[in-house]
Amino acid sequence: MRIYVILLTFLLLVSVFVAPGRAEVTAIKAGKILTISGEPITDGIILVEDGKIVDIGTGIEIPEDAVVIDAGKSVVMPGLVDASAAAPVRGDLNEQSSEITPTFRISDALDPQSKALKRVVQMGVTTLFVSPGRQNVIGGLGVVVKPTGKIPQQMIVKDEAALRIVMDLDSTEGNRIPRYQAPTTFYYRRPGTRMAIIWMLRKSFFDAQQQADSEQAEDPNLAILSAALKDEIPIHVNARRAIVIRAALKVADEYGLKLILQECTEGYKMAGQLAERKIPVVLGPFYYYPGNIGQYREGRKVNWNNAGILAEAGVKVALASGGQSGAIDILTAATFAVRHGMDRDEALKAITITPAEILGVADRVGSLEKGKDADIVILSGDPLNVTTRVEKVILNGKTVYQQTSGETS
Amino acid sequence: MKNRRFLSFLVILSSSFCLASSGSESQVLAIRAGKIWTLTDGVITNGVIIVNNGKIQAVGEDAEVPEGAKVLDMSGKNVMPGMIDAHCHIGLSLDILGEMDETVAAVAADMQILDAFNPHADDVRKALRSGVTTIMLAPGYRNPVGGQPAVVKLDTSKANEWVLKRTAGVEFSLMNQALMFDREPTSRAGLIELVKEELDQAKAEKGDAFNPRREVLKRVVDANLPAYIWAHNVDEIASAMAIIDEYNLNAVLVAAGQGDEVADMIAKRNLPVIYPPLLLSSKDKDLKRAGRMANSGVKLAFASLAPKTDLCDLRTSAILAAKYGLDKETALRSLTINAAEILGVADRLGSISEGKDADLVILNGDPLQLASSVEMVLINGNIVYQRQEE
């Protein structure tokens, strides 16, 4: 008899300590929840399990053993998505030995310990698009990452997310056109002008088409371009001035490409056309004044309300930091976009669901909905207020940043 | 009884050899020592090591000293196996950036580092004085696919086989130092691409035309020859593991200083790590890493990376690591037997056991004390260094 009692007690004890591992449930209560996908929820609850949102709304029952995060009167919104981020990468952002490097995968160079990642999380950004640099005409393949993980593989949300093409004159920087001297490095090369940039682009796509039709051994570079031609890999084109945008549209028409425009500083001049062609636009960095900014030789006619004008015309607009590590605060970008004339809701979308859609990861991030990743930002007030602070950031269901109590010192 | 007979046989043998050969190789050496760190059979107090013909004939508390043996009285001293510097570039050049990195081409797989070795260089003497008897002489980290490292002993005075392995593997570098401004690759992604391309081409190699580069890389791809991969930061180590997994390489991580952050992944793959030097100026944070890695099950061997770093005294790395969390026995193993196993020379080196080479270091105190100094070094039973009293 006694042995049964002992056994039973033993079993009970075991079951208590070795309970079947149901993942921990977290419940976030907040005064205002901006889902972005629908109407804001007042005094709502978000239930998170296993890194995903399992339920969201009002009057939701919180399981007994749930960890409760009571955000009080704070405002909750989805983790921000930066569709053109400063690259958390060590070393050169471009393979300089050639102008056309479609097989270049920036994901090979990701550095999870990058300071940029640690800072950007504190600004509420939980998803970033990292692409190769601007020094090559066809820079290579970008990757969508989250600022988490010990090794690059743990950061990646979507690899080979887009092919980067730069049609601005950036790629000519550093190219020394060989004239009379013999080349001593591979920087003695073309292109040096926009004609050449566009020519190289056309040639690359042309060769890709040729290869697709022929029996030749596959050149991996051309294989990537073929995939891009077939719409299997999205194409991001960097174009600031209106004439460059127009040139991009022309190449797109010639090869039947679907484009996404990056930077697009003079996009407001062709808002109607961009809307008609359904070309999404990722804006950033923001310039107050035209002129030759930085080392680029091009001037730009700036309109502070670029985002507003494009959005009003019906263009899908994302606001990004544009790869400048100093401009990582895209909440401020959205705030100023509204100041300059953009609609509030459009501005909030421009840093959440719109970039997520443009990057093809909207199934996972960009809004607070059942089934999506639990990437949540808790703010001290209205997101579009410059005095609002990021109080807490939750990534994949785990708190990854919490403001230290009181003022920072 | 058996011992005695064996001993007498030896005495006869050795005396006959005395006539036949010149020099002291034939002389049997008996080293009495206060403490013998065998590394395989624990620590022997007040024991004797019998050295004959360059090999350890016997070691033990009561190993019998044969007649005619020259006795070295080291009672009160510590004896340990000659230390193995798992990765260094000594004897290569007067200029630190000289001969160890042939950077003209990104791929230099067919270059053999031994061709550039000068055994009489100052830094070789320095290493000997610090108790290092065998080194892996390696190319640097500035080529994505570098040359072929070699395993050599530091005594080249006599015509013995001081080259244990002429081609011990192929060196790869996934560190940012392999990137160059005016030579491909200039970027990390370009670097990874280049390495993969070389491995792919080696795989596809049929061997018709004479191509020493492809040939040696093919041996790597077939896992016949180890790949020594430089990767220090976590992202570099992650890239290395990805390539090792993809190509199923037999590999060793070199200078994986931040490996403790992904130690479980390294241990899972049974990847040994050649650990970069710990210096007295290193940060506390970094000094703790070696201990953490070893505790996660990663096999470590210390390297000096001399003359790239100030450390020629390999022992300092072990001492500092032991102070910051690495257990003492593992620290000693990482100077000796671990390195021997990783480099594939454990049949001959790394411990004081019967049948192994008589490469020994005699110190005036515990080897893991900074205050102890090396008094004598033997290679193949020959005294190659003896500390002079001032």
Add this chain to the structure above:
Amino acid sequence: MKSRSHITFVSMFLIGFAISTIAYAAPVRKKLAVEAGRIITIAGKDIKNGVILIEDGTIKAVGTDVEIPWDAFVIEAKDQVVMPGFVMAHTSDGLDRANENMPEVPFISTFDSIDPISTFFEDSLRDGVVAMLVLPGNNTLLGGTGTIVKPYGRTVEAMLIKRYAGLKISLQPSQNTSRMGHMQRFRRYVSDLKDYLEEYEQRKADAEEEKKPFDEEIDVTKQSMVDLLNKKLTAFIYCSRAADVPKAIEIQKTHELNTVLVLGPDCYKAAGLIAKSKLPVVLDSQLIVWETNEQTNEEEMKVIPMIFHKAGVKFAFQTDTSQYGRRYLWYQAATAVKHGMKREEALKSITLYPAQFIGVDNRLGSIETGKEATLIFLTGDPLDAQSWVDQVMIAGEIVYERAKDERLKKLLEPPLVIQEPKDTD
């Protein structure tokens, strides 16, 4: 007859013209009353639905029950916020070149270099700045003297508030000098100057004794430094690094100068020292500095205004054109409020305090009886990014109206003629 009607007609025309000129000329109104939805006085509590009475460009009364004289011109701003215009205690913008090549040029003045057409002034007015002390840059040991101007006027004379204000000293060594050499240069200059003054005084005394006329003036290149030593000018000492701060304090103490410290971002590390010295401070435009925590490897945000605020230091903000927001003084104040500073204190740091630092607080920096009627009219709260400066009044005169700001219109509205070719050819 014909000639007489002709004269009448001409004279009628002339009189009519004169009358219309008087009627349509921008009148400098003697009496004004501003009815504002909210008045941020800075000097005291905010006033809801208040009135500011202005006479001859000076504030006569402020409050809720102020009686508006029958002949006062009423400016209705019932849905707006009225506050004192912003003051910049230090800037080197608006000059053609901020730095001279030689290290010791205290005799030059920014008055000679201010460019009234510079977009810096146009932007400043648009953004609500009403006074700025323009000083030489940070690359010169003794950079020269400054000028206080308002960002309104076609010529520097028209913009002038104060001709001779502040002397810039920079402790940032110029190229090829070490800090040792730099400090030694300063000490030697002052010591040579003191020798010169001694000799000058001696000659003066000798002349007096011998009853001879003495009309020698102090060397014009030394005058400004003499004024500095006699406390007639305030020293604006630039410290690029925290290590420069004790040197600046030493200079201030040794020569008993009126001093304002102009700080680089690194100087937050010397906050305690600065607090002890009780010297006023102008912060760098960069308010956030990131530091890597040695132990945890985490990135920590250091908020510079909060560090100084907690240490008890009084400061003013600076702007730059590098990023979103940093070009606006209100944004810098809002950043401080975001991280915990009280509104009132932050607003003082862009109005009253800078006015005090540059010595114009008798006229500017707050809405109080007796001060100049130099106000800005905002469409909302100053710390709200959606607020715009709607009007700027300087000494009772409206000098900026957003409704008439052509350049702003061009920057915000879609282009009138949209050149969009239908096809890409």
